[in-house]
């Protein structure tokens with residue numbers, strides 16, 4: 001069951017992953033079926049935020065308010081067979097954000113869901129590229145096969161060409177649209193038939209002796225059977241065979257076909273995640289990497305969520321455990337401040353409920369309630385001064401000026417902005433010259449979300465207005481050179497919420513010019529969070 005028999009069994013059985021997809025491909029539906037088969041919910045329909053409206057701002061805000069599972073349950077744990085799955089949710093709104101990127105730093109694999117009729121869509125491609133940066137293993141689920149979808153070879157070709165990854169079919173669909181009757185499981189020589197009558201149930205699978213088994217004809221109409229045999233023969237000739245090592249290295253993706261809404265293909269996908277997905281991996285860190293089997297606990301914060309309960313202003317830091325066996329009450333060193341924290345009420349997210357985490361292992365995600373000490377990128381250890389790396393912050397692509405509706409409330413606004421900055425929801429820049437703040441985000445929707453949250457959580461109406469700047473870059477380099485640069489460019493300089501220097505401009509030309517004029521100053525579009 002594992003490539004790493006040397007790992008402690010509790011760690012070896014963990015599979016921590018995220019789902020990447022374009023909106024509407026079926027991520028929510030698939031998540032729900034995972035939870036259903038994982039025994040975490042009893043019935044489908046408990047997770048969904050309804051219909052189209054869920055991606056509008058108001059709905060997003062409502063979801064935030066309700067803390068519906070698709071937004072708040074940043075991590076869900078459930079068992080399937082011998083495995084413990086930790087599904088880390090990527091943010092529900094369609095704006096690509098840092099949050100999404102950082103979520104992907106906390107997982108060991110991704111499940112890519114595509115719509116069988118639409119193939120690889122823009123958001124999927126973006127997220128895929130992020131996964132590729134880390135060579136994350138990817139397992140693919142081609143959804144909605146109960147609808148008219150593309151030809152199977154065409155889908156596979158498109159993924160191979162568009163994403164430059166080898167694709168190997170784990171199952172092969174039989175019939176399409178209304179005539180879709182199920183899949184032939186190529187990995188186990190099994191026939192899986194769909195049960196459209198009960199969407200919460202999986203029809204029994206039928207074990208066969210390969211495609212030539214005469215019993216095939218009892219279940220599949222003759223024309224479909226002939227086509228299936230032909231196609232599978234072609235697929236086996238033309239497409240690469242499953243190479244588990246190549247999957248783990250992120251060069252090959254196995255693809256399952258199914259229909260999440262009919263619970264079809266989901267169990268096979270889950271078996272696949274267990275069988276071919278990676279166990280917890282080594283975490284990049286400085287001055288040395290962290291291996292999951294190390295007996296001492298280490299973990300890092302990849303997400304902070306504030307005001308989960310507005311009455312208490314609590315924050316939950318989501319920590320991915322990189323090594324060891326965590327037990328409740330443990331004292332861990334917060335490496336940035338060198339302070340020791342007793343972790344007395346960590347939470348695990350079991351479907352709709354938060355539960356106290358009595359223990360957790362490398363690979364798990366725990367939530368640590370705190371009052372703001374824990375920030376994104378922070379590392380917790382049993383004492384060693386070691387920091388997880390690879391959790392970057394990106395220069396925002398959109399900048400706006402923000403002012404409090406009531407000028408007397410400027411201090412309150414600052415507090416609110418700092419908190420959202422720490423949460424990673426926005427970048428906040430304080431210009432050296434002049435008053436007010438400049439807020440930077442990656443997707444336009446985030447301005448609206450911020451304005452609503454500041455109003456809801458702090459009772460502060462705010463105005464966003466266009467800023468004279470459109471780009472931000474962090475300033476680094478030789479100290480004397482940076483000082484000289486800052487002095488000459490004061491009207492372009494600001495500090496971010498960590499007090500790091502930022503250069504703001506309207507022109508890419510400026511950025512290029514500085515590269516030439518100040519060879520000892522470096523302007524960067526990403527910053528490592530520490």
Ligand code: G4P
Nearest residue numbers: 023024025026027028029050051143144147259260261262
């Ligand atoms: P998302 O989270 O990726 O955005 O997708 P979601 O699961 O919400 O699914 C998007 C739509 O596609 C939903 O319909 C859902 O019911 C439908 N869907 C998901 N899986 C399948 C499938 O296997 N087959 C078919 N035919 N449809 C599927 P909706 O009309 O937008 O929402 P609702 O009214 O059903 O809630």
